[in-house]
Amino acid sequence: MNRILKTTAIAAAVMGVVGVAQARDQVRIVGSSTVYPFASYVAEEFGATTDYPTPVIESTGSGGGLRLFCNGVGEGTPDITNASRRMKPSEFERCAENGVTDITEAFVGYDGIAFAQSAQNDEMNVSREQLFLALAAQVPVDGELVDNPYTQWSDIDASLPERDIAVYGPPTTSGTRDAFEELVMEAVSEEMEAYGGEGYTDIRADGAYIDAGENDNLIVQRLTENTAAFGIFGYSFLEENADSVMGSHIDGVAPTPDAIGSGEYPVSRSLFFYVKNQHADEVPAMNEYANMFMSEQMIGDLGYLKGIGLIPAPEDLRAEARSAVENHEALELADLK
Numbered sequence: 001m002n003r004i005l006k007t008t009a010i011a012a013a014v015m016g017v018v019g020v021a022q023a024r025d026q027v028r029i030v031g032s033s034t035v036y037p038f039a040s041y042v043a044e045e046f047g048a049t050t051d052y053p054t055p056v057i058e059s060t061g062s063g064g065g066l067r068l069f070c071n072g073v074g075e076g077t078p079d080i081t082n083a084s085r086r087m088k089p090s091e092f093e094r095c096a097e098n099g100v101t102d103i104t105e106a107f108v109g110y111d112g113i114a115f116a117q118s119a120q121n122d123e124m125n126v127s128r129e130q131l132f133l134a135l136a137a138q139v140p141v142d143g144e145l146v147d148n149p150y151t152q153w154s155d156i157d158a159s160l161p162e163r164d165i166a167v168y169g170p171p172t173t174s175g176t177r178d179a180f181e182e183l184v185m186e187a188v189s190e191e192m193e194a195y196g197g198e199g200y201t202d203i204r205a206d207g208a209y210i211d212a213g214e215n216d217n218l219i220v221q222r223l224t225e226n227t228a229a230f231g232i233f234g235y236s237f238l239e240e241n242a243d244s245v246m247g248s249h250i251d252g253v254a255p256t257p258d259a260i261g262s263g264e265y266p267v268s269r270s271l272f273f274y275v276k277n278q279h280a281d282e283v284p285a286m287n288e289y290a291n292m293f294m295s296e297q298m299i300g301d302l303g304y305l306k307g308i309g310l311i312p313a314p315e316d317l318r319a320e321a322r323s324a325v326e327n328h329e330a331l332e333l334a335d336l337k
Contacts, residue, residue: 020036029080033216060173061171085269087331105329107272107303130153137204249265255267
């Protein structure tokens with residue numbers, strides 16, 4: 001529960017009547033399950049070292065968090081949303097329609113998407129094309145698109161294990177799912193003649209892909225219980241659970257910090273959070289929390305978050321991102337296109 005200092009009910013005219021955030025000293029955060037462990041670390045440090053209470057963070061997925069964030073300004077709406085992908089232009093436009101007109105984008109660093117399994121198994125080396133053929137709803141067979149007929153990995157390529165295709169992965173509200181669809185599904189299908197040069201991202205719904213919800217820790221747990229299955233989740237969870245799960249090589253590259261940071265690992269992405277500047281006056285802790293998150297102490301080469309799986313960005317990009325947050329730079333629609 002938020003600790004209420006006072007209540008206000010001030011009407012403001014911004015594209016109609018919008019509410020103003022109630023004055024409070026506890027920051028409310030929603031969004032990405034991938035960014036969640038990093039945000040939680042900062043929140044605990046913030047609560048321990050400032051006069052403000054520890055921010056409340058809810059893991060809703062990137063898409064779910066941005067929907068909540070863009071619902072409007074004022075009581076009942078979050079101050080910050082985490083995202084394991086960049087805000088979409090359509091989301092920015094929805095924010096504006098609902099009166100959320102002053103947003104700062106914070107680029108945190110990098111993360112890779114792991115395709116992992118129980119550490120009890122032999123190492124797996126898989127290509128993005130093989131991942132696509134295992135998970136696409138329809139695949140080309142003899143030049144025609146048909147419902148995915150593959151039931152075992154070895155059906156796709158004899159070099160792959162004779163194990164049933166069972167992949168625990170995130171739901172459609174997840175930024176990890178969005179990134180996987182873009183970096184694997186779209187990237188592969190655009191090169192396949194059967195799809196006419198168009199990106200195809202439909203994932204099969206016959207039980208081979210299992211929607212495991214927004215909590216990546218649950219996927220890790222399921223891999224320890226079902227050692228024949230694979231899971232899709234952020235690299236930080238792989239690093240935290242290296243004793244029980246291991247990541248697969250993708251296109252011959254292992255998911256390591258260096259490979260993710262350099263872009264050599266083909267399934268890597270940027271991490272963000274978004275600040276609702278219209279809440280700054282009523283929620284003074286918000287900007288202090290954001291500045292702590294963006295500090296070298298947190299996201300730098302020797303920062304605390306590197307120790308739990310964040311891949312730091314180059315120093316010049318960190319400085320640029322930090323300046324944007326400190327100066328409350330307003331995100332523009334053109335920045336997202």
